[in-house]
Amino acid sequence: MEQLVNLATKVGERLKENQQSVTTAESCTGGGIAYMLTEIAGSSAWFERAFVTYSNEAKHDLVGVSEATLTTHGAVSEEVVAEMAQGALNAARADFALAVSGIAGPTGGSDEKPVGMVCFGWATKKGVVTETCLFDGSRYEIRRNTIAHSLCRLLSYLEAEK
Template identity: 90%
Template sequence: MEQLVKLATQIGERLNDNQQTVTTAESCTGGGIAYMLTEIAGSSAWFERAFVTYSNDAKHDMVGVSQETLVAHGAVSEEVAAQMAEGALKAASADFALAVTGIAGPTGGSDEKPVGMVCFGWATKKGVVTETCLFDGTRYDIRRNTIAHSLCRLLSYLEAEK
């Protein structure tokens, strides 16, 4: 928890210094990333809003993931993560968006998409970057590692923007 608070604090400092905002679109973490970001005092200055898009309908209705993409690639895919991030960025009018969609388990995995597979999307007005990771461990471990990875990458993007 201490590592996550440190990351969230650094993210908040960078965003606040640059007068920028961030939004999240989360599936497998159920709002855990937003929770960590809003643990930081003063986060209302730089945290715009969160979208918890656990179901396919929520992904479509709240952040504009196309039904065609959901059918063609499945909810756990880089294509969906990209559309989640882009949709959240637009809906929130934020400077940065991060999105996660994955299989935290212990059930729900397949040979093609095993438990622990998480797809990420980070978006700015300049474009979107996606990544897929495979995390080991319990449901708790997978969700915590997803939160940590998404915050680490967001911080690296913010530092690169300097």
């Protein structure tokens, strides 16, 4: 937990320095990224809002993921997180958006999409970057690693913007 708080603190410091804001669209983490960001005192200066989009309907209704994308690629796909990130960015009018969708387990995996597979999307007005990772461990560990990876990559993007 301390590592995540330290990471979220660095993200917040960089956002505040840059006078930027962030929003999240989360599925498998259930709001865990937003929780970590709002653990930081003063986060209201740079954290805009969060969308917990656990169901496909929520992904469509709240952040505009197309039904065609969900049907064609499935909820755990880079195509879906790209639309989640872009939709959250637009809805929140933030500078950065990050989105995650994955299979935290212990059930729900398949040969094509195993437990521990998580898709990430980071959006700015310049575009969207996506990535897929495969994490080992328990449901807790997969979700924790997802939060850490999301924040690490966001911090990298913020550092590059400096």
